[in-house]
Amino acid sequence: MATLDGAWWPRSRDLAAELPELIATLSQRGFTVARVAYHRDSWDSVSGKLPIAGRVVRLGWFRTIDAHLLSLTELRSADRLDLLVIPPTSDPLLAEQAFAWIQDGHHDGRATAFLTDADTASRPSSALSGVHAGRVAENAWESEGGSYPRPNMNNGDLHEPNLAQLGS
Structure with missing residues (x-):
């Protein structure tokens, strides 16, 4: 059974537009990305090589890789990092549940099955769900440049607006 190392919530299906921020964040943490493997049908068409920050990152698509996995x-070191990809159009409650489970160490198994379980667990059971969804969306907006200061990224906690805790 595979272990997910983290979760990522891109804002679009444009891998060439989404990867630079992810790769920069990982690079700041000492993980210099050389290659990215992804499911072909999960992303818009992209070249096999992507120039990022003065170097070239190789991209490879596979139909056999889980559709919700980015490797x-x-x-x-040739170490591998497997990220759950939360689809861009996902409900904020689903994303919040997936991030929480990843951060709590609940991340064994296939990415698609994990996402299905997180979706089931995130379904609201009260009238407060609309308020909660609004709070999640507002927090995501605020962390992407709104009026609140960004969290301290130097203390080991990784809580970007679209990237959950990596490694434990």
Whole structure:
């Protein structure tokens, strides 16, 4: 059974537009991405090589890789990082549930099955769900440049607006 190392919630299906921020965030944490493997049908068409931050990252699509998985290989060590990809159009409650489970260490199994379980668990059971969804969306907006300061990224906690805790 595979272990997910984290979760990522891109804002579009444009991998070439979404990867630079993800790769920059990982690079700041000492993981220099050399290669990215993804499911072909999950993303818009993209070239096999993507120039990012003065170097080229190789991209490879596979039909056999889980549709909700992004597998990144580190440049020097060849270590692999497997990220759950939360679809861009997902409900904020689903994303919040997936991030919470990843951060709590609940991340074994196939990415698609994990996402299905998170979706089931995130379904609201009260009238407060609309308020909660609004709070999640507002928090995501605020963390992307709104009026609140960004969290301290130097303390080991990784809580970007679209990337959950990596490694434990």
